[in-house]
Amino acid sequence: MTDARKKAFFTTGINPNTRKTVKITTCKIVYTGSNVYCGFGSIFVLCKTMTKAGNIQPTAANFRSVARALTIVENDLPGADELLKSLHYNNSTPIIGITGPPGAGKSTLVNSIIEQLVSKGNKIAVLAIDPTSPFNFGSLLGDRIRMTSHFNHPDVFIRSLATRGSLGGLSAKTIEMADVLRAAGFDYVLIETVGVGQSEIEIAGLADLTFVVLVPESGDEIQNIKSGLMEIADAFIINKADRADADLFANNLQKIIHQKNTETIPVFKTVATTNAGINEVADFILSAKNIKNTRKEFLLTEKAYRLIQQKRMADVDKKKLQQDLAEASKDAGFNLYVFTEKYSG
Secondary structure, three states: OEEEEEEEEEEEEEOOOOOOEEEEEEEEEEEEOOEEEEEEOOEEEEEEEOOOHHHOOOEOOEHHHHHHHHHHHHOOOOOHHHHHHHOOOOOOOOEEEEEOOOOOOHHHHHHHHHHHHHHOOOOEEEEEEEOEOOOOOOEOOOHHHHHHHHOOOOOEEEEEEEOOOOOOOOOOOHHHHHHHHHHOOOOEEEEEOOOOHHHHHHHHHOOOEEEEEEOOOOOOHHHHHHOOHHHHOOEEEEOOOOOOOHHHHHHHHHHHHHHHOOOOOOEEEOEHHHOEOHHHHHHHHHHOOOOOOOOHHHHHHHHHHHHHHHHHOOOOOHHHHHHHHHHHOOOOOOOHHHHHHHHHO
16 A cells, blocks of 8 residues: 555445454545555555546535545545546636735725626636744634635635745745636636735736735835836726725826827725725726737747746655755755755756
């Protein structure tokens, strides 16, 4: 049996010799084909027969199938590659990216947009991405706290996801998970990325339509240009527009957009907590569904690049790398570039 994964818990399983159900305390899970065995030492019992990943067809009509497919893909469980290759994509499903600095109210804004889109008979999927701790690799996954009103809605599927160390706000698995949702037949897929200052531009490589959310206190316009946000935005949303100087900020932003672009990029003013201005944003999303994406080649290239990068880095264990670095750095003559050569060779 291969692919052993350590995990302590109590479980029941079927003893393969007596065919009786037994309770065991296990410290290992072992995957073999379509079966999951649990046990300790050399004694293992059959805990579960897995559905083959390739047989799972995620559909918006069955959220359980979608959740199962996402779990397999996110954790790279056996059969993940086969599942992805078997997907039939609905290319008309737009991926809406919503990004911006911390504190801009993105989660509350997404919640309000969901409400408007659902009211028009659409099925919505949401990927809410939260930052991962570089120290314990954990994540709060707190974005969806703002979306509690839609947890049990039959037309809304919400999934939290950690960045897993990606500074630009997108996990290496985000592309694959977004494609699972696209294949499931949702009308819209919303991706809210973690607010990380000047690195939000990664979302441009995934989303068909990108909203950049700012607040009147976001800083001067030069900073916004410097961050690259002007190049990736299909529309700007100035949230918390009931604050002072919101109109001035919006006017200055529109002037700069006009100077840098021949085509008009809309600037919406919203107050997500009261749903003010959300109708206009929802109407823009609905009207943009059939607009041809002029960045299609860029999007596909970026996706392919990240998938290839992910495959090539698959054998690098970050925790082991940290342990090796801690040991090697004790040497007085430690050189980081010499150290990394054995990993990149």
